[in-house]
Amino acid sequence: xxxxxxxxxxxxxxxxxxxxxxxxxxxxxxxxxxxxxxxxxxxxxxxxxxxxxxxxxxxxxxxxxxxxxxxxxxxxxxxxxxxxxxxxxxxxxxxxxxxxxxxxxxxxxxxxxxxxxxxxxxxxxxxxxxxxxxxxxxxxxxxxxxxxxxxxxxxxxxxxxxxxxxxxxxxxxxxxxxxxxxxxxxxxxxxxxxxxxxxxxxxxxxxxxxxxxxxxxxxxxxxxxxxxxxxxxxxxxxxxxxxxxxxxxxxxxxxxxxxxxxxxxxxxxxxxxxxxxxxxxxxxxxxxxxxxxxxxxxxxxxxxxxxxxxxxxxxxxxxxxxxxxxxxxxxxxxxxxxxxxxxxxxxxxxxxxxxxxxxxxxxxxxxxxxxxxxxxxxxxxxxxxxxxxxxxxxxxxxxxxxxxxxxxxxxxxxxxxxxxx
Amino acid sequence: xxxxxxxxxxxxxxxxxxxxxxxxxxxxxxxxxxxxxxxxxxxxxxxxxxxxxxxxxxxxxxxxxxxxxxxxxxxxxxxxxxxxxxxxxxxxxxxxxxxxxxxxxxxxxxxxxxxxxxxxxxxxxxxxxxxxxxxxxxxxxxxxxxxxxxxxxxxxxxxxxxxxxxxxxxxxxxxxxxxxxxxxxxxxxxxxxxxxxxxxxxxxxxxxxxxxxxxxxxxxxxxxxxxxxxxxxxxxxxxxxxxxxxxxxxxxxxxxxxxxxxxxxxxxxxxxxxxxxxxxxxxxxxxxxxxxxxxxxxxxxxxxxxxxxxxxxxxxxxxxxxxxxxxxxxxxxxxxxxxxxxxxxxxxxxxxxxxxxxxxxxxxxxxxxxxxxxxxxxxxxxxxxxxxxxxxxxxxxxxxxxxxxxxxxxxxxxxxxxxxxxxxxxxxxxxxxxxxxxxxxxxxxxxxxxxxxxxxxxxxxxx
Numbered sequence: 001x002x003x004x005x006x007x008x009x010x011x012x013x014x015x016x017x018x019x020x021x022x023x024x025x026x027x028x029x030x031x032x033x034x035x036x037x038x039x040x041x042x043x044x045x046x047x048x049x050x051x052x053x054x055x056x057x058x059x060x061x062x063x064x065x066x067x068x069x070x071x072x073x074x075x076x077x078x079x080x081x082x083x084x085x086x087x088x089x090x091x092x093x094x095x096x097x098x099x100x101x102x103x104x105x106x107x108x109x110x111x112x113x114x115x116x117x118x119x120x121x122x123x124x125x126x127x128x129x130x131x132x133x134x135x136x137x138x139x140x141x142x143x144x145x146x147x148x149x150x151x152x153x154x155x156x157x158x159x160x161x162x163x164x165x166x167x168x169x170x171x172x173x174x175x176x177x178x179x180x181x182x183x184x185x186x187x188x189x190x191x192x193x194x195x196x197x198x199x200x201x202x203x204x205x206x207x208x209x210x211x212x213x214x215x216x217x218x219x220x221x222x223x224x225x226x227x228x229x230x231x232x233x234x235x236x237x238x239x240x241x242x243x244x245x246x247x248x249x250x251x252x253x254x255x256x257x258x259x260x261x262x263x264x265x266x267x268x269x270x271x272x273x274x275x276x277x278x279x280x281x282x283x284x285x286x287x288x289x290x291x292x293x294x295x296x297x298x299x300x301x302x303x304x305x306x307x308x309x310x311x312x313x314x315x316x317x318x319x320x321x322x323x324x325x326x327x328x329x330x331x332x333x334x335x336x337x338x339x340x341x342x343x344x345x346x347x348x349x350x351x352x353x354x355x356x357x358x359x360x361x362x363x364x365x366x367x368x369x370x371x372x373x374x375x376x377x378x379x380x381x382x383x384x385x386x387x388x389x390x391x392x393x394x395x396x397x398x399x400x401x402x403x404x405x406x407x408x409x410x411x412x413x414x415x416x417x418x419x420x421x
Numbered sequence: 422x423x424x425x426x427x428x429x430x431x432x433x434x435x436x437x438x439x440x441x442x443x444x445x446x447x448x449x450x451x452x453x454x455x456x457x458x459x460x461x462x463x464x465x466x467x468x469x470x471x472x473x474x475x476x477x478x479x480x481x482x483x484x485x486x487x488x489x490x491x492x493x494x495x496x497x498x499x500x501x502x503x504x505x506x507x508x509x510x511x512x513x514x515x516x517x518x519x520x521x522x523x524x525x526x527x528x529x530x531x532x533x534x535x536x537x538x539x540x541x542x543x544x545x546x547x548x549x550x551x552x553x554x555x556x557x558x559x560x561x562x563x564x565x566x567x568x569x570x571x572x573x574x575x576x577x578x579x580x581x582x583x584x585x586x587x588x589x590x591x592x593x594x595x596x597x598x599x600x601x602x603x604x605x606x607x608x609x610x611x612x613x614x615x616x617x618x619x620x621x622x623x624x625x626x627x628x629x630x631x632x633x634x635x636x637x638x639x640x641x642x643x644x645x646x647x648x649x650x651x652x653x654x655x656x657x658x659x660x661x662x663x664x665x666x667x668x669x670x671x672x673x674x675x676x677x678x679x680x681x682x683x684x685x686x687x688x689x690x691x692x693x694x695x696x697x698x699x700x701x702x703x704x705x706x707x708x709x710x711x712x713x714x715x716x717x718x719x720x721x722x723x724x725x726x727x728x729x730x731x732x733x734x735x736x737x738x739x740x741x742x743x744x745x746x747x748x749x750x751x752x753x754x755x756x757x758x759x760x761x762x763x764x765x766x767x768x769x770x771x772x773x774x775x776x777x778x779x780x781x782x783x784x785x786x787x788x789x790x791x792x793x794x795x796x797x798x799x800x801x802x803x804x805x806x807x808x809x810x811x812x813x814x815x816x817x818x819x820x821x822x823x824x825x826x827x828x829x830x831x832x833x834x835x836x837x838x839x840x841x842x843x844x845x846x847x848x849x850x851x852x853x854x855x856x857x858x859x860x861x862x863x864x865x866x867x868x869x870x871x872x873x874x875x876x877x878x879x880x881x882x883x884x
Binding site: 034220252280333341386 | 479629632642678761768792794
């Protein structure tokens with residue numbers, strides 16, 4: 001059992017597994033982009049998942065074993081950095097040594113054969129948090145990769161839909177769309193950072209946005225995308241009328257959406273700038289988002305420009321676009337391990353942020369063992385051993401003088417007894 | 422001649438590494454250890470040349486194997502250092518002859534294979550006999566460097582310098598710097614590592630974002646998207662590459678210098694104690710030399726890798742002609758009209774464009790670039806201060822690195838926003854105007870500015 005635990009928590013096993021995963025990635029990279037295939041093997045194949053779990057167990061068991069070892073008080077003189085010996089007897093000497101070690105700031109405890117003083121006993125906590133957080137995160141990631149269910153649902157304010165078996169209704173939506181947007185340069189800077197919505201999931205109502213996901217009924221929701229919805233009316237003559245409500249995926253401005261606005265009638269729709277501004281070589285386009293202007297390109301190569309709320313002529317008739325409203329595409333995720341993913345990450349980040357303390361907060365151990373009239377004092381520091389050993393060896397005199405004073409006290413009290421007797 | 426020089430260069434590099442191994446006491450003196458090393462070298466050369474001449478093996482797979490072997494040698498030193506509770510100054514037991522054989526094989530095999538491939542390639546033009554003789558000559562001279570190098574190291578008390586971890590770390594670092602034949606294969610391990618790291622980080626960070634439901638979408642930026650962008654950037658990949666390369670020698674140096682001075686339980690006098698401590702510290706410094714040399718070799722490798730991964734953008738100049746007075750756009754004066762956007766590109770992309778105008782038997786180079794404020798910067802491709810010598814023409818002018826222009830002579834980055842401003846390291850400004858979608862430079866302005874620049878050079882105002 002001990003051997004199995006030892007093997008599972010060994011650095012050799014961990015290194016071998018890490019090397020295996022690295023080598024596997026390098027092997028996959030010979031045939032083009034590697035990450036997808038590598039991830040597929042590691043997280044989705046039985047063999048890969050088993051090795052991955054073994055790696056996680058290795059990380060967790062190593063750190064737990066280390067923590068347990070640190071919490072145990074042992075006075076093993078074989079693992080000290082430096083030691084010296086002083087002739088002394090056990091009687092009374094133990095108390096003197098205990099007092100001396102305690103005076104140096106160590107927390108002292110009796111152990112068989114002597115005493116053991118420790119500073120920074122719990123200094124392994126940052127490393128423990130970091131590594132356990134990573135192990136928890138990795139385990140939850142494996143579970144999530146295999147059981148997560150995702151669905152997208154498109155809703156407008158007041159509309160209803162279904163997400164992962166639950167009925168959802170978008171009670172309200174505040175898209176935070178500006179009335180006008182100026183797009184400068186080659187890449188659009190359009191974003192909906194202030195979008196919020198109120199979503200009813202069964203009987204529960206939650207606020208959702210494009211930021212942190214919100215949970216209701218075991219499902220997590222987050223807004224992915226938004227666009228503009230219009231009612232389209234096509235009039236091809238007195239008897240030929242076609243009306244449809246369409247979601248136009250035309251944001252950010254400049255993006256083209258392809259929609260069917262009538263039987264066999266596909267049109268490319270994009271926002272048309274109200275005006276074009278030139279500054280030097282840069283060109284900016286100003287778009288109205290309150291009453292947007294659209295360019296419609298039909299498959300018969302004709303085009304027309306029409307503002308929302310207005311009518312425009314097209315080949316064989318007219319097209320009208322109604323007032324704009326906003327639709328959102330919401331991501332719904334059912335994943336029981338998501339909370340553990342977050343927990344593991346938070347734990348790891350907490351451990352990482354505490355790690356700089358280890359420059360000052362680390363274990364220092366001083367052990368004193370009595371045997372055959374000799375006191376052996378050993379010292380061990382977790383880091384900065386060279387300086388620790390130098391400091392320790394300089395303290396030899398403290399123990400000698402403390403033990404010497406103790407002997408003198410005993411002699412003088414014995415003399416008093418003899419003289420009074 | 423080319424093949425001779427390549428063979429000389431590569432075999433000399435490998436010989437340097439093997440001579441370090443030969444300076445290790447046991448390998449240099451004990452017969453079986455020496456035979457093991459020699460056997461490994463000979464086997465590597467023979468099999469490598471054969472594989473190269475027969476073009477056997479996939480180049481990508483072999484490159485990957487080479488990286489794996491180089492990294493293994495390098496990190497074996499690190500593993501040996503880390504596995505011991507403390508580094509000892511006394512000589513450890515030498516590796517077995519088989520280990521020496523593997524070491525010798527790993528040093529020579531891949532270079533021999535590449536040279537064999539180049540020999541076969543050269544034989545097409547020059548004939549196999551000539552190519553083989555060039556290869557042989559270069560190889561013999563290159564390998565023969567082992568003996569002078571070994572003798573030189575022998576004078577430096579190698580038994581005090583060398584330890585097995587130190588040898589492995591130094592050999593690995595030298596392989597990073599010298600490994601691979603650039604004419605036959607892609608860049609070294611550090612470049613490949615950084616190139617491979619970026620897509621891996623993008624995949625990993627993307628997966629973590631997806632797991633956290635923090636995927637960045639075009640309209641809704643997820644929390645910590647800036648952090649995700651930073652973690653997938655070239656800088657992070659570079660940092661990981663530097664950490665990979667620097668950890669072993671730095672760890673070894675830390676271990677060495679963290680060793681405590683000899684214990685104070687001494688019976689000798691204070692002077693004797695001080696002498697003991699002095700000798701101890703001297704031994705520590707000697708043992709640190711291979712790690713320091715490895716550190717230096719890696720520093721150079723990282724710098725070379727950085728240059729290879731972030732080359733300066735120096736476009737070839739496009740020839741331009743002047744339109745005559747009647748056709749020109751400059752009110753009748755002869756002028757050059759450069760479209761802002763044409764088949765060759767669009768200046769609004771922010772990339773540097775260079776042009777050349779032939780003025781009699783002279784060539785006038787000038788450049789154009791869009792500045793951050795959307796205006797144009799047009800100037801001569803010359804610096805007022807830096808004037809490289811005639812034999813160093815490639816160092817004349819500017820290239821583009823990131824968002825800056827970089828003087829190719831002194832490598833000073835110049836903010837693009839300061840183009841059109843005279844003085845300092847800025848390119849010499851050129852008068853121009855923008856009409857419609859064209860840059861108009863009158864010939865008079867161009868030639869006058871050029872002549873003024875030439876006059877500056879004659880005055881000797883350059884460094």
